[in-house]
Amino acid sequence: MIRVAVNGYGTIGKRVAEAVMLQPDMQLIGVGKTSPNAEAIVAQRKGIRIFAPEDSVKKFEESGIRVEGSIQDMVKLADVVVDATPNGVGAEYKPLYESQGKRAVFQGGEKPNVAEVSFSSLCNYDEGIGRKYIRVVSCNTTALLRTICTLSKVGKVEKVRATIIRRAADPKEIKRGPINSLVLDPASVPSHHAKDVNTVLKDLNIITTAVIAPTTLMHVHSLNVTFKEKVSKEDVINVLLNTPRLVMVSSKSKVSSTAEVIETARDLGRARNDIKEVVVFEDSVYVNGNELILTYAVHQESIVVPENVDAIRAMHGIPAEESISTTNKTLGIIGGYLI
Amino acid sequence: MIRVAVNGYGTIGKRVAEAVMLQPDMQLIGVGKTSPNAEAIVAQRKGIRIFAPEDSVKKFEESGIRVEGSIQDMVKLADVVVDATPNGVGAEYKPLYESQGKRAVFQGGEKPNVAEVSFSSLCNYDEGIGRKYIRVVSCNTTALLRTICTLSKVGKVEKVRATIIRRAADPKEIKRGPINSLVLDPASVPSHHAKDVNTVLKDLNIITTAVIAPTTLMHVHSLNVTFKEKVSKEDVINVLLNTPRLVMVSSKSKVSSTAEVIETARDLGRARNDIKEVVVFEDSVYVNGNELILTYAVHQESIVVPENVDAIRAMHGIPAEESISTTNKTLGIIGGYLI
The missing domain is CATH 3.40.50.720 (NAD(P)-binding Rossmann-like Domain)
Structure with a gap:
């Protein structure tokens, strides 16, 4: 014990x-x-x-x-x-x-x-x-690392570029903002997330930019990954589907927002509507040659x-x-x- | 007449x-x-x-x-x-x-x-x-095109990748949402913005992803441009500063959000707080080799x-x-x- x-x-x-x-x-x-x-x-x-x-x-x-x-x-x-x-x-x-x-x-x-x-x-x-x-590491970095290390099973990752759309506050926080603004966090590039990823993946070529949006539910990451060689969309989907701690929301479910992801967690009986997995939107997975684009949501309160x-x-x-x-x-x- | x-x-x-x-x-x-x-x-x-x-x-x-x-x-x-x-x-x-x-x-x-x-x-x-x-073309496409065509003066643009964080509604709209969600618009890649850019720049390699955020003031674009050859940050800043219809908010001004941009427009006496220019955040301009990253804000009500x-x-x-x-x-x- x-x-x-x-x-x-x-x-x-x-x-x-x-x-x-x-x-x-x-x-x-x-x-x-x-x-x-x-x-x-x-x-x-x-x-x-x-x-x-x-x-x-x-x-x-x-x-x-x-x-x-x-x-x-x-x-x-x-x-x-x-x-x-x-x-x-x-x-x-x-x-x-x-x-x-x-x-x-x-x-x-x-x-x-x-x-x-x-x-x-x-x-x-x-x-x-x-x-x-x-x-x-923090919630955003945890999500980036889980995703990148999972994708590394498909092929060697050459570089990662990501735009992080951060939730402004947690649901319980009543004094944080903004309530009507998009805020560069910070304006300068890269945001600290790339540096934080490099505390674990020390040699990864990664640049992140971050913007805060007035919402409380989840972060969203728009990820652009360049592999050393061509990858197939099928391989990417397979590895994402076969790695616990990442889940996929399918095209069929018609879930395409953080609100719908959280509502699904509530309906599934998840305690506090927590989703400890990275939530990848299947429709967002785009592969062309050695380039992969995908979007996922991150439940900041519970992912770590x-x-x-x-x-x-x-x-x-x-x-x-x-x-x-x-x-x-x-x-x-x-x-x-x-x- | x-x-x-x-x-x-x-x-x-x-x-x-x-x-x-x-x-x-x-x-x-x-x-x-x-x-x-x-x-x-x-x-x-x-x-x-x-x-x-x-x-x-x-x-x-x-x-x-x-x-x-x-x-x-x-x-x-x-x-x-x-x-x-x-x-x-x-x-x-x-x-x-x-x-x-x-x-x-x-x-x-x-x-x-x-x-x-x-x-x-x-x-x-x-x-x-x-x-x-x-x-x-629409507000987002107008901003993309103005920026890309301006940057083309620095060097031949090979490809553009952009994440568009859209405002959910205009200030006067009382029936549109979301009010607490990030919504993929759509989940599938590319969003229509890339296709719309291609109605003007027919051969440009561009992929856009779009996410709606609960705010009314401005859109924000996180842009990643690959040039055919190396460019200098100085040249990028110069061309952005010397092209009317794009303005820069300097590091010194400490403006790093859409709320502060709009407040500045109000203070400047701009009618309806309109900003018809693309508003580039100077601090966000990052150049390394032939890669450029920058973030700008788009006043959806007036840019077109x-x-x-x-x-x-x-x-x-x-x-x-x-x-x-x-x-x-x-x-x-x-x-x-x-x-």
């Missing part, structure tokens, strides 16, 4: 904590939370043990939420901490994890040098084996959850195939057509 | 009508309108003569709007009709224009075969010379207005340079930096 603590219980933290609870080889020690909001109340109802910074304990008690101890106490009880604190805060917590000799998984909002390796299950799982500190679970196992020396297969099975992650 | 009638008085029609009124060599005969809405009331206040289908006259009179005659009457008085009726309706009106021997300018919502030539001032003005029927005015002159044999320069001067269209 790997004892896991999750520090930070927001969008990512709560999902990782619940995913950990579903793993046969892991035990959730508890979660670190700084404010006693609705998420904390629900966590308590679910029987999740809550730890809080010492100066926040009073606030929790006033809200009727039981605090099991400090963040330090929680870290002490764990073998590994998944740090899901806000961007940059993970680096501030690292000395605590270090001082107690604990392994830690960080999120993509941290700088790459917070960890020994940046991690993507389908690309470089083995580089995570035995590590003490792993950084799971399986990679966090895998990172914990990689640290503990469990082989890639075993971890990925267990994670997929326990979290209901599929391949093939979404419907 | 070229006598111009504008049939259809919505987003494009009202702008073209006002642009025609500003031309020293044109006279606005009147506009064709089917419903007596706010736009009709304002048109009347501006002294624009309104013509309406015979079965709509009563509705106009009930709204206190004077109707000068039928659409047929209006067409009779004109040398040329600018058809700005909804998509596909222009083709239905064409027999009327034909039967009265009138020239006509159609919009990009019509099929290319509605006219003898699809038109973009900076690409193929001369092909419009002396024509009876010209189709001005100057091309409509030029199309009228091309039909009447007026040379490109003379028309473009007059149109730019009268409509306040600039080159260089927006601010």
Whole structure:
């Protein structure tokens, strides 16, 4: 049993904590939370043990939420901490994890040098084996890497150009914008996503541009891949259909928007309408010679959850195939057509 | 004096009508309108003569709007009709224009075969010379063509790949969506924009993908251009800065979104906050070898207005340079930096 603590219980933290609870080889020690909001109340109802910074304990008690101890106490009880604190805060917590000799998984909002390796299950799982500190790349980078490494099975990838249309805020966020603008993020090229892909695929020729759009549901990537040699559309479709963590929405389903993808997830009974898979629109797959164009959607709230679970196992020396297969099975992650 | 009638008085029609009124060599005969809405009331206040289908006259009179005659009457008085009726309706009106021997300018919502030539001032003005029927391509295609033909001055363009992030609705439209989704438009590749560019640049290797985003202000294009040979960033910037109908927003201005571009237009006193120029984000210009990446914004409501005015002159044999320069001067269209 790997004892896991999750520090930070927001969008990512709560999902990782619940995913950990579903793993046969892991035990959730508890979660670190700084404010006693609705998420904390629900966590308590679910029987999740809550730890809080010492100066926040009073606030929790006033809200009727039981605090099991400090963040330090929680870290002490764990073998590994998944740090899901806000961007940059993970680096501030690292000395605590270090001082107690604990392994830690960080999120993509941290700088790459917070960890020994940046991690993507389908690309470089083995580089995570035995590590003490792993950084799971961000949602957009996770989607890019999953897709690119999957496509690499069709042929050697020469270069990738991508336009990333980012969702502006998560559904729960009420103070972020824009609500009526397209915002270059940033105007300069490349966006940080290409650099982040290069933390895992170090030699890949990739340039990304990113634009924020006023929507909350999913990101969309328009990808242009040049292979070293000619590829066939059939091979591309086959490899995409046969790699769990990527799903396809077929032409027949007539699903061609993020709203319809999310509605399908709701209808399928997916918890919180999460779709942890990259969602490729089959109709968008265009192949001509060595050029491939495709469009896919990325559920920003949940796509990195399986990679966090895998990172914990990689640290503990469990082989890639075993971890990925267990994670997929326990979290209901599929391949093939979404419907 | 070229006598111009504008049939259809919505987003494009009202702008073209006002642009025609500003031309020293044109006279606005009147506009064709089917419903007596706010736009009709304002048109009347501006002294624009309104013509309406015979079965709509009563509705106009009930709204206190004077109707000068039928659409047929209006067409009779004109040398040329600018058809700005909804998509596909222009083709239905064409027999009327034909039967009265009138020239006509159609919009990009019509099929290319509605006219003898699809038109973009900076690409193929001369092909419009002396024509009876010209189709001005749509807003997105106009922006693509202006940009590509301008970039062709830097070097021979080998291929273009573009991701078009479309605004979902115009500011005045209250029944269009989406309000919280990214919608592939369509999922299949290429989107119609590439085909439409090929109605003007027949041999260009271009593929476009389009996604609709929930915003009303402007479209954004992420463009990837491969030249036959190496180009320099300096040459690209220079040609973009020296071609009126394209403007640049500089790094210094810190403008990196459609909202800030529109706010600048408002602050500059541009009527209706229109920006008839393609708005290139200087920071987004990336050149490496023979590859160019850049991002620009497109004001969908007004970008085709100057091309409509030029199309009228091309039909009447007026040379490109003379028309473009007059149109730019009268409509306040600039080159260089927006601010």
